[in-house]
Amino acid sequence: MHKKLLAFLAVSILTALVWAQPSGLPVDVPREELFVADQIYRYSNPGDYNLWMGGQTPHRHALMMETLWYRDQETGERLMGAAVSDPEYNDDFTTMTVHLRDNLLWSDGVPFSADDLVYTVQKINDTDGLTGSGGWKAQLNQYMDSVEKIDDTTVVFNLKESNPRFHSLFETRWNGVYMMPKHVIENIDDLATNILENPVVLGAYKPIQFDPTGYWELYERRDDWENTPAGIITGNPGPKYVMTIFYGDSAKKAIAMSRGELDVYFDADYEAFQTTLDTTPTARSWYTEFPWAYPNEVSTRQLVFNQESADGLYANKDVRWALALAINIVELQTDYIGGVAKVTPMPVPPTASLTKLYLDPMEDWLQGLQIDLGNGEMYTPYDPTIPEQIASWAEGQGYTVPGEPRDVFGTGWWKYDPEAAEKLLVNNGFSRGGDGKWLKPDGTAWKIQIISPPDENDAFRMANAAADMWSEFGIDVDLQGPERSVVDQNRWVGQFEVSTPWYSFVQASGDSWPESRGWHPQYYIPNGEDFRSKGGTNEARINDPKIGEFIDAMASVDPSSPENIQITQDFLKYFTEEMYFITTISFKKFVTWDERYWTGFPTSENPDYMPLYWFHGGKFAFQSLKPAQ
């Protein structure tokens, strides 16, 4: 009896195993024609390609959608999308003229023209409930008076007031206004409820199959790919098929890559990346060797103080400086981050182009910067040798440093100087208790509360480093690592003392105003209310009229003018001197790809495009791929 049962069990298991085809990929497409990209998350509305409506855009917009211009985050250059030349403004920035390419086709063969652009703008402007385009709609309403077609390839925007940055709506950082096929959308009754099955696209790839449960999507290259912006610019066909698939956490992605079922994945954590290197010999990231990761996403990580928490303890500039000097940046960058990100003392990532615009010209100022430790004792906090120190750590680990330390590891940073920090605190009434722990000026124990979401690897590790170093310095630290949505909620209403968000005060182009304007005191909201209530980004609750002056000055000048850069440099100097927040490292991304089936992905050897394939401008990375054989 039981033997029969066991036999039955064994047979059924075996049968299931026979079914188990060696390829775990869910589509039947020749592997050598298929590029498999990590989908980042599972779609909750599979088959819905109405990107003007939903927010689920990553890589979908890279493959399917076009806008006028792409600002490459790696090179800082502007790539032409549907437009054929730069935007043209009149002298007082009240009109913007756009010239369009004349050789673009929609995927159903209809040519793209000025009518499509005008229709897109008007449709977004007129339609309510397009949640995915809500930001565009609000800004179009705010800035634009009218839009008109001059001829088939020329469109003029008339603006309500002088605005030298109107084009940024159509130029990507993350994305830009997605062009609509007028001949298709005008036949749709209600764009806000239509899911646009089998969409007509302007991009080089169109979706042909999707998983009804949302784990993957399959795209096919258009036969007329040479009539798409990415096709024209790269001149390369790219893979015949692209599949995006969501495997789960970093561990599962690493496993999938080792099984040959994933060609590129988004951001691995350090450990998963090391595992991938061990288990997948053909895998790599931006550099072939240490420090591997892509270091140039235009953003930086910081420890941000809530100035109105803890009875205003962190509104004191000296306290902020003391905490900065109690951080050992070399240890933070090596022990906690693994040596794979660039150091920067300002919210400006040390990418090649931004280093030229800001960090190099400001180096002398940084080296000469002095702060008052109290009693008139002046102190020079900047240490320009940080990159060399990291380089010698790297050599100690047996790594070769691929280039000049300053190019690989970023700029100098603040000295690790607990004694100077001690002086600053003592002069502000802080004291050490009997157990050597710091007491606040009112004599009670000092406890810093940090919140940081664990799913954001580098931020959380940076928070760990700060927690360890500050507690070694004698401050009690309570580090909380709840789920990201909770962290965000606490940040918004100011329930934190120190948080770990990401910012960059400048864009890849070097312009600062769009990124820093949210810190203008006119948007300041007191602690306890959502800091975004007036649309600002000021979670630190800084209410400083001087910042407002800098931002107003930027607003009035041409973003590409040297004047704009000069104002931004002055702004950064002021912000740094105040130590409003502690910027530590730039964004690094372990964008990890496997060269088993495909090569040609952007790398440090051919840095033509950014490797951020999930951005709207990530299309050039897909389009550059070539078969490995």
Place this chain on the structure above:
Amino acid sequence: MKLLRTFILPRIVQYLIVIFVGITLTFLIPRLSPINPVDNALGRLTAFQTMSPEATVALRESLMDLYGLNGNLLQQYFSFWKRVVAFDLGPSFTVFPTPVTKLIGSSIGWTIGLLSLSIVIAWILGLILGTLAGFFPNSWWARTMENSLIVVYPIPYYIVAFVLLMLLTYYLPIFPLVGGSKGAPGFTWSYLSSLVYYGFLPALSLIIGGVAFRFIISKALTSTERSSDYVRFAEMAALPKHKILFSYLIRNTLLPQVTDLGLSLGLIFEGALITEAVYGYPGIGSLLLSAINSADYNVIMGITLLSIFGIATASLLVDLSYPLIDPRVRYS
């Protein structure tokens, strides 16, 4: 008639009260959450896009309106009941405006399929093995099975699932990492066989624990019955063993087991939350988890509602059948 008034009617009234209380609680609890769906949606939209402050404020206003979150708690509560009665669970917030019923509809099949199969398989296997082990308590295989299942039974389910996952997708890369099927749905061999292939590992993890539990219960029941008089008489009468086993023993132990099966099938609607999370299996468990994380009230309430109906109905049916099964307990 008396039965109806004194036994059936009170049960049904109680059933309705239970559902009312349950639904009210599930309306309230997500609303106490510190995470606000509008803020969440806004956070998602502004995470990458650089947006003007004026636009952010305007967007926030329009979202509050769209999500129906204007108005006080009581107003929201009444409109919630109105919708429940009309079987309209409202739109999901994260994939606005997809209706919740559609989201649940597209994921519930996976959960029902996976769970009902695993529960039934585990129930049958555990019952048979346990009864056999109880009937032949001294054989080597009964002891081996008992000793190993006793160790397996108390292990937290997550650990069983996780260990299986690592063993059979990483160390021995046999099973797929994520998903419920391959290719497009249809009555094709490749699709149907892929259902088994993709569902095997999650089902296995559920069956292991289920078999262990059922085995222990059935063995205990069988041992008790085995020492009862009628079995002894049957043995003295030299009836063949399989006859005793199947004609008398199983029949007597089966009744409580069937009620148990009914109750655990009612639990299906709670979803296999951990299973689906560990194996990346589609279904209402993973839907619920992501809804909780993004404060998608309507989805949370929809699934909870469904599971309350499932469990309450199952236990009502079990309750009503109680006097039929065990004549000793009668409602007086």
Place this chain on the structure above:
Amino acid sequence: MKTVLGLFRYSPSFRLGAIILFLVLVLLILSFFSPYPPDKRRVVPRNEPPSLEYVMGTNSQGQDVFWMLTFAVRNSLLVAGLAVLIGRGIGVFLGLISGYLGGTWDRVLSAIVDSFIVIPRLPLLILIAAMVRGQMTIIGLGILLGLLDWAFPSKRYRSQILSLKERDFTQTAIFSGMRTFKIVSQEHLPFIIPFLLADIVSGFLFAIGMEVTLAIFGLADMNSQTIGTMIYWGNYYQALLTNKVWVLAAPIGASIIVVVGFYLVSVGLTTYLDPRTRLARLQVKG
């Protein structure tokens, strides 16, 4: 004492279980002698495999896995103990009232109990835990788990008592004029106690399992060492993929050993205390 000795002699599962639980107790006591505070990082070399110096190896943040485990076992048992105390306290109380008093009491209580039973526990737990994230403590978690785990036990006690009341010997006792209290203490308690013991163990299993589950979703008190948080952080730093199996093997092994220990003890106890099998045992010995 005599009972324990008797148990030890006659029940192999109790013997094994008791030895395991004794080891667990030793581990728990050791936590008070740990050379490092539980949450301190960078106190030992990183990523050392198990050796004589580091019995269970060290993890990637420079913590000693063995000493972490002692805290984890202590905290997990604290959570579970608290949950059991609260959950069974409420459950037994309501079950007894419902079962013995009957009538309106029974109907009202049953309605309440049934309402709680149909509310799905795991989603509710995750929801509540998600609401108080950041503020969750070990004690809070224990109380929360306890407050969610009384409805099923109470229903089981009620039906246990109902079925006892219907049994022949109760009827006989009532007809022979025995007082209610005496019936309960002399006739029913011997049946209820083994049931209670087994139930307490299942409460422990539930609480330990839930603690692990919540921690996996990052919803427990993530700053304290528990079996669940050790697994969470082990996974977070990819212990398996980077071949540091020991970091995960320790908490997983510990959780299995603890629950199996409890379970074996309960199996031993129930077999020993169940009057019917005791009779059988006496006959064999007799």
